Each structure stands twice: as structure tokens, then as C-alpha cells.
Amino acid sequence: xxxxxxxxxxxxxxxxxxxxxxxxxxxxxxxxxxxxxxxxxxxxxxxxxxxxxxxxxxxxxxxxxxxxxxxxxxxxxxxxxxxxxxxxxxxxxxxxxxxxxxxxxxxxxxxxxxxxxxxxxxxxxxxxxxxxxxxxxxxxxxxxxxxxxxxxxxxxxxxxxxxxxxxxxxxxxxxxxxxxxxxxxxxxxxxxxxxxxxxxxxxxxxxxxxxxxxxxxxxxxxxxxxxxxxxxxxxxxxxxxxxxxxxxxxxxxxxxxxxxxxxxxxxxxxxxxxxxxxxxxxxxxxxxxxxxxxxxxxxxxxxxxxxxxxxxxxxxxxxxxxxx
Amino acid sequence: xxxxxxxxxxxxxxxxxxxxxxxxxxxxxxxxxxxxxxxxxxxxxxxxxxxxxxxxxxxxxxxxxxxxxxxxxxxxxxxxxxxxxxxxxxxxxxxxxxxxxxxxxxxxxxxxxxxxxxxxxxxxxxxxxxxxxxxxxxxxxxxxxxxxxxxxxxxxxxxxxxxxxxxxxxxxxxxxxxxxxxxxxxxxxxxxxxxxxxxxxxxxxxxxxxxxxxxxxxxxxxxxxxxxxxxxxxxxxxxxxxxxxxxxxxxxxxxxxx
Numbered sequence: 001x002x003x004x005x006x007x008x009x010x011x012x013x014x015x016x017x018x019x020x021x022x023x024x025x026x027x028x029x030x031x032x033x034x035x036x037x038x039x040x041x042x043x044x045x046x047x048x049x050x051x052x053x054x055x056x057x058x059x060x061x062x063x064x065x066x067x068x069x070x071x072x073x074x075x076x077x078x079x080x081x082x083x084x085x086x087x088x089x090x091x092x093x094x095x096x097x098x099x100x101x102x103x104x105x106x107x108x109x110x111x112x113x114x115x116x117x118x119x120x121x122x123x124x125x126x127x128x129x130x131x132x133x134x135x136x137x138x139x140x141x142x143x144x145x146x147x148x149x150x151x152x153x154x155x156x157x158x159x160x161x162x163x164x165x166x167x168x169x170x171x172x173x174x175x176x177x178x179x180x181x182x183x184x185x186x187x188x189x190x191x192x193x194x195x196x197x198x199x200x201x202x203x204x205x206x207x208x209x210x211x212x213x214x215x216x217x218x219x220x221x222x223x224x225x226x227x228x229x230x231x232x233x234x235x236x237x238x239x240x241x242x243x244x245x246x247x248x249x250x251x252x253x254x255x256x257x258x259x260x261x262x263x264x265x266x267x268x269x270x271x272x273x274x275x276x277x278x279x280x281x282x283x284x285x286x287x288x289x290x291x292x293x294x295x296x297x298x299x300x301x302x303x304x305x306x307x308x309x310x311x312x313x314x315x316x317x318x319x320x321x322x323x324x
Numbered sequence: 325x326x327x328x329x330x331x332x333x334x335x336x337x338x339x340x341x342x343x344x345x346x347x348x349x350x351x352x353x354x355x356x357x358x359x360x361x362x363x364x365x366x367x368x369x370x371x372x373x374x375x376x377x378x379x380x381x382x383x384x385x386x387x388x389x390x391x392x393x394x395x396x397x398x399x400x401x402x403x404x405x406x407x408x409x410x411x412x413x414x415x416x417x418x419x420x421x422x423x424x425x426x427x428x429x430x431x432x433x434x435x436x437x438x439x440x441x442x443x444x445x446x447x448x449x450x451x452x453x454x455x456x457x458x459x460x461x462x463x464x465x466x467x468x469x470x471x472x473x474x475x476x477x478x479x480x481x482x483x484x485x486x487x488x489x490x491x492x493x494x495x496x497x498x499x500x501x502x503x504x505x506x507x508x509x510x511x512x513x514x515x516x517x518x519x520x521x522x523x524x525x526x527x528x529x530x531x532x533x534x535x536x537x538x539x540x541x542x543x544x545x546x547x548x549x550x551x552x553x554x555x556x557x558x559x560x561x562x563x564x565x566x567x568x569x570x571x572x573x574x575x576x577x578x579x580x581x582x
Contacts, residue, residue, distance in 0.1 A: 184437075184444065191427050191438050198425035200389060203413030203442040203491060 005178055008261060009171070016167050020160055032272075033159050037231060039271035040166035044224035046251045046263040047170075047177055048217030053249070054257035055181060056213045057193030058108060061245045062119035065126035066096050066218040068240030070225025075235045076136055079146045086149075089226040093219045100218035104211040123245050130237035142236035149230040162231055169227070170264075173220060177260055180216075189213060243286075247274065250289060254296050256303025265304050338364045340495055340526055341386070341417075346395035346405075348378075348385045355381040357550040358395070363495065368517070368527040370558065372534040372567075373547035379530045380422055382547070383499045386528075387419045388412040399495070414442050418493035422500045422530075424484040428473030432464055435472045435483055439490025450490065457486040478509030485516065496520065497528045502536065514540060538562040 016036075023032045045063050052058050073092035077083040083091070107118040131140050138144075148155045149165075156162060180186050191199040192206050199206050229235060247270070255266020273292070274285075281288050300306060341363040348356040355378045363369045373379050384390040386397055388409040397405040399415055407415070427435050436457060440450035458465035461482045467475060472483060481501055488496060498517065502510040510533070518540050520527060531537035538544050538558045546554040546567060554566060561567050 184441065187430070187434055187438060188441060190430060190434075194427045194429055195425050197389065198421055198427065199438075200409040201387065201413070201419040201421050201425070202438050202487060203410045204438075205408065205410040207408075 002178075002182065009174070012261075012264070013171060016171075020163055033163050035272060035275050036268070037159065037162050037166050038228075038275065039268045040163070040170050041224045041228050041231065042248065042251065042271055043170050043264055043267045044173060044227070045221045045248050046255075046267045047173055047260055048220030049248055049252050050257060050260055050263035051177060051180070051189070052213055052217040053252060054259070054262070055186065055193060056189040056210060058210055058214065059112070059116045059249075060119045060214065060217065061116055061242065061249070062103070062123040062126075063217065063221050063248045064240045064242065064244035065123040066100065066221035067225040067228070067244070067248075068126060068130055068237070069096050069099060070222030071229040071235055071240065072130060072137055072225075073222070074226035074229045075143055075146050078230075079143060080136075084150075085147060085226075085230055089223065092222045092226050096218040096222035097215045100215040101211060104214040105207075108207065108210040108214060120242065120245075123242055127237055127241050130240060137235070137237070140237060142234060144234040146229055146233045146235070148233065149227075156230075166227060166231075169223070173223075174260060174264070181260070185209070247289070250293055254292065254303055256305035258302065259305045262303045262305040269304070340365045340400060341528070342396075342398040343382070343386065344396040344398070346382070346385055346397065347393045348381050348390050349393055350381065350390075355550055356385065356392070359547070359550070359552055361545050361552065361555070363526060363528055365494075365526055366524050367542045368521045368529060368540060370529040370531055370537040370541035370544045371547055372531055372537055372544060375532070376549075377547040378550040379532075379547055380499060381550075383419065383422075383497055383528075383530055386412075387417060387497065410442075413491055413493075416492075416494035418488040418491045418496055420481075420484045420488045420496070420498045420501060423503065424477075424480045426472045426475075426480050426483050426487065428471065430472060431469050432472050432475070432483060433468045435487050436464075436490055439487035442491050449492075453490055453492070457489070461486065476509075477505050478512055481505065481509070481513050482516070485513075485520075495526045495528060497530070499530045500532060501529070502531065502533050510536070534567065535562065538567075 019036060020033045023029045045067055049060065049063050052060055070089075070092040073095050074085065074088045077088035077091055078085050103119070103122050107115060107122070110118055130137050133139070148157055150156065151161075151165070156165060181189075188199065188204045188209055191202070191204055192209060196206055225240075228239075251266040251270040252263050253266065254270055255264065256262025278285050278288050296303065339362050343359060343361045345358040345360050346356050347354070347358055359378070359382055361369070361371070371379055371382065381390060385392050385405075388404070388407050388411070392405055395405070396403055399412075399417060402415070404412055404415060404417075413419075427438060430438070433454070436454045437450065440446075440453060443450050458468065463479055464483060464486065467479070472480065475483060485496075485498070485501070501513050501517065505513065514536055517527065517529065521540065529537055529541060538561050541558040544556065544558050544561045545552050546561065554561060554564060556564070
């Protein structure tokens with residue numbers, strides 16, 4: 001996965017590892033550990049979305065739905081049927097993979113706006129199911145008293161334990177995804193993004209690759225959903241509505257779509273923005289989101305991570321000008 | 325067909341690609357109205373015709389990107405008309421798409437590696453092939469780590485051809501390789517195609533530049549509004565008065581006289 005990425009990975013891991021010890025002594029910011037747990041959970045969704053959107057070039061407004069399917073599968077199986085949370089998590093990923101396959105096979109034939117509309121419609125339907133299936137999901141008021149995760153028989157309750165559990169999973173997923181990207185499959189995904197017909201002409205099974213990356217993104221969202229369920233121990237359909245799908249997309253775009261690091265940076269930043277810094281705007285929050293999206297789209301289309309490589313980009317575009 | 329199979333057999337064996345009365349629709353447009361052609365092993369066959377004659381539709385149909393409504397396509401005696409594009413590449417047909425369609429935001433090297441996509445279990449072969457193309461086109465080697473979009477038009481075409489050959493095809497289909505290139509580059513690309521022919525490769529060449537295409541081709545087909553209106557040997561077609569009138573801008577007088 002490249003020396004540069006390993007170096008960044010080590011730096012990021014060191015920072016993440018040290019972060020709680022940096023903020024905990026200070027009362028005003030000690031709850032940042034909690035915020036970072038959420039950031040880590042959302043990162044899993046956004047890493048998947050980055051693969052799907054930034055690499056394979058397919059838009060999905062259904063990520064919150066997959067996040068929700070994972071969450072509700074875990075919630076229902078553990079609290080109503082007494083299933084082991086880890087097994088429930090696996091069940092959630094299986095359900096999500098199956099649903100993503102069912103939705104993806106027809107939907108991924110569509111392109112651009114149509115794919116966005118199809119996934120949006122799917123997301124809305126799933127959310128309605130969460131709100132209406134009162135017997136299973138508790139309806140609009142949701143479900144509570146979901147058991148904690150257990151690790152070798154011990155309940156995971158402390159924020160710190162959650163923090164390291166979630167971020168440990170994030171880094172494992174990152175390593176896995178970097179391997180995917182730097183493999184033949186990753187190259188093929190980028191080729192699909194660039195030019196689907198050309199990708200077909202060199203023998204890439206575009207349809208099946210698109211469905212597979214969609215399934216992978218759904219599975220990651222599902223794992224995130226299961227972790228979320230056990231962390232907050234209560235569920236409510238409004239955590240999985242369209243607004244959340246848009247937020248996930250915004251996180252990826254702010255950080256930088258073409259890079260997994262972008263997804264990570266964007267998620268952490270936007271989680272802090274959403275949970276902490278935008279609270280002053282109250283109902284006007286949505287306007288602030290719009291403004292951020294506008295600024296990023298206009299002035300920083302490559303996202304925050306592109307700031308670092310701006311010089312290289314300039315060099316490349318100069319070459320492009322010299323060519324032809 | 326039939327009759328004397330013993331005499332026909334050697335002929336049939338040499339035939340690599342057969343297109344039998346193919347009909348393809350683009351929505352409501354009947355783009356191919358029963359086109360038939362064949363390509364023998366080691367031959368370079370060209371398909372000429374004006375804009376909208378159906379040349380690219382035919383290419384897309386052969387390569388599996390469009391599904392024909394009727395008709396058969398056989399490659400080495402096997403029907404391939406229902407297959408997906410990726411399976412057709414696997415069978416040994418590679419396409420250099422119209423307008424080159426290289427992956428411009430990927431490096432030259434990554435483009436070539438994509439060309440070897442179908443040889444998933446043979447990294448050494450893919451690497452060796454890539455080195456061969458770097459030897460053949462040193463300019464690509466110099467720019468191997470550069471983004472393909474930064475190459476000039478002619479270099480991009482070299483890359484597109486190399487990328488297609490990376491799949492080690494039996495039949496190479498070139499869709500308008502000279503389109504949008506400077507005259508000097510057109511010459512270069514045509515000389516590359518001639519070299520490929522001398523190596524014994526089988527090529528189906530689609531061109532608007534009828535003169536150049538017919539000059540290097542063994543045989544040619546003239547396509548007009550979805551039908552083959554003429555066929556014959558390259559030289560013969562080049563001298564055919566209909567072709568001269570319609571595609572080479574010559575001999576209009578003869579028509580007046582007739």
C-alpha cells in the first residue's frame with residue numbers, strides 16, 4: 001500500500017492513540033473522546049462511501065439506510081432474541097450485503113442523477129420501515145435497553161474502551177481498503193470511474209465490480225451501525241434518515257473524495273462541526289452545512305486533503321498544458 | 325454452404341470472425357440492417373463509411389457493448405453475440421475505442437496494466453508485455469509515471485493501441501484510430517498499423533479516412549446507412565468509381581458522364 005501511506009498511517013495511529021490522554025485532563029474538552037467515538041463509527045461508513053463514490057464513481061444516498069439496517073439488525077437480535085452481539089453484527093453485515101446486492105443489481109445500471117435518485121428512494125423506504133414496523137423496531141419512538149458489547153466476557157462500557165475498540169476497527173478497515181485500492185481491483189474501479197466503456201473494452205466486468213463495491217460499502221456501513229447501536233444502546237429512526245445520508249456524503253466531500261484519508265479527515269472534522277461547533281446555529285444548522293458544501297465545491301473540489309498535494313497538482317496541470 | 329465440405333473446410337478454418345446478417349437498434353433507430361462480413365486469420369480488413377453509416381455500432385456489437393436484435397457473430401467458430409464485453413475480451417478480441425478513451429487520470433503504466441486486466445494470474449507475462457511496449461514506444465517508457473492525460477494525441481493513440489495489445493488478442497479492432505490527430509500523427513499511427521500487420525496480426529480497421537485505410541488493407545467493406553454496399557480487395561475498392569465519388573472526392577465527372 002505504499003511507503004507514504006504507511007507513514008501517514010503510523011502518524012495517524014499515534015495521534016489517535018494519544019488523543020484521549022491529551023484531552024481528558026481538560027474538563028472543557030474531555031467529552032471529545034465521546035465525540036471521537038462517533039467520528040470513528042461514522043468513519044467506517046465514510047470509508048465505504050469513499051470507495052464507492054471517490055474511487056468507483058457511483059453516487060449513493062442510501063448509506064444511512066445500510067447504517068440503519070446494521071443498527072436495527074443488531075438491536076433487534078440482541079435485545080429481543082438474546083443473540084450474542086458479535087454474531088448479531090455478522091448477521092447485520094450479511095443482511096446488508098444481501099440487500100445491497102438486491103438493490104445494486106438493478107440500480108447500478110443507472111448513472112449519475114438516476115443512481116442518486118434510486119438510492120435516495122431506497123433510503124426513504126427503509127426509513128419508513130424503521131418508523132412503521134412498531135412491533136420490531138419500536139416505531140418512531142425507537143428501541144432502548146440494547147445490551148452492551150462484551151469482549152471476552154467483559155462488558156465494554158467505558159468511553160475509553162469504546163474509543164480504542166472503534167478506532168482499532170477503523171484502522172483495520174483502512175488497511176484492508178488500501179490493499180483493495182492498490183490492487184488490480186482498485187485500478188479497475190478507478191478505470192470504471194474514468195470511463196466505463198473503456199473499462200469494458202479492456203475486459204473489466206463493470207457491472208459485477210460496481211455491485212461488489214456497493215456491497216462492500218453497505219457492509220462497512222452495517223458494521224458501523226452495529227457499533228453505534230451498542231454504544232448508544234438506544235435506536236431511533238431519525239438517526240438513519242436522508243439527512244444522515246447527505247451528511248455522510250458531505251463528510252467524504254469535505255475531506256476529499258479521491259482519498260481514503262480524505263474520508264477520515266472529513267468525517268472527524270464534520271463530526272466535530274456537527275456535534276460541537278454548529279450547535280450555536282440550532283435550526284439553522286442545515287444552512288451552515290449548505291454553506292460548507294458550497295465553499296468546498298467551489299474552492300476546494302479535491303477536499304481538505306488536496307491542500308497538501310496542491311503543489312504536486314500544479315506541477316501536473318502545468319505538464320498537461322505543455323502536452324498535446 | 326454444404327455441398328462439398330471437404331473443399332470448404334480449409335477456407336472456413338482460416339476464417340476468424342464471421343458476422344452474419346446482424347441487425348442492431350439504437351432505441352428506435354435501425355442502425356445495422358443485416359450486415360455480414362468476415363475476417364480471415366492474418367488479414368487486415370477495413371470498414372469504411374461516412375458518419376452515421378453504422379461503423380461504430382458494428383464495432384460495439386462485435387465487442388458486446390450493444391446487443392444485436394438478430395443475426396450471429398462467430399469468433400473461431402464459436403457464437404459470441406450474446407456475451408458480455410469482458411468475456412469477449414477473454415475470447416481474444418481487443419478494441420482500441422473511438423477517441424482513444426485512455427484512462428487520463430491514471431499513469432501510463434497503470435493504463436497498460438489495465439490492458440492486461442484479463443490475465444489476472446499472470447503478472448510476469450503482463451510485466452514482460454509492458455516492457456516490450458516500452459521498448460517499442462520509448463516515449464511511453466519515458467512518461468510511464470506521468471498521467472496519461474498529459475500525453476499528446478498521437479502518444480495517447482500509441483498508448484491505446486498498446487493497452488489493447490496487452491490482452492494478447494487474436495483480433496485487434498481499431499475504431500477510427502486517426503480521428504482528431506495531426507496529419508503527421510496519422511501517418512505514424514498508420515505505419516504502426518502496417519507494422520502490426522507485418523507481425524501477422526489480424527486487424528479489423530474502422531476508418532473514415534477511406535483512402536488511407538484501403539491502401540493498407542487486404543480487403544474492405546463499404547458501409548452505408550447500416551448496410552454493406554460494396555466489398556472487395558483494398559486496391560480494387562480504392563479504384564472503384566462509386567468509392568472514389570463518395571469517399572475520395574474524385575471522379576464526380578464520371579458520374580455526370582454516365
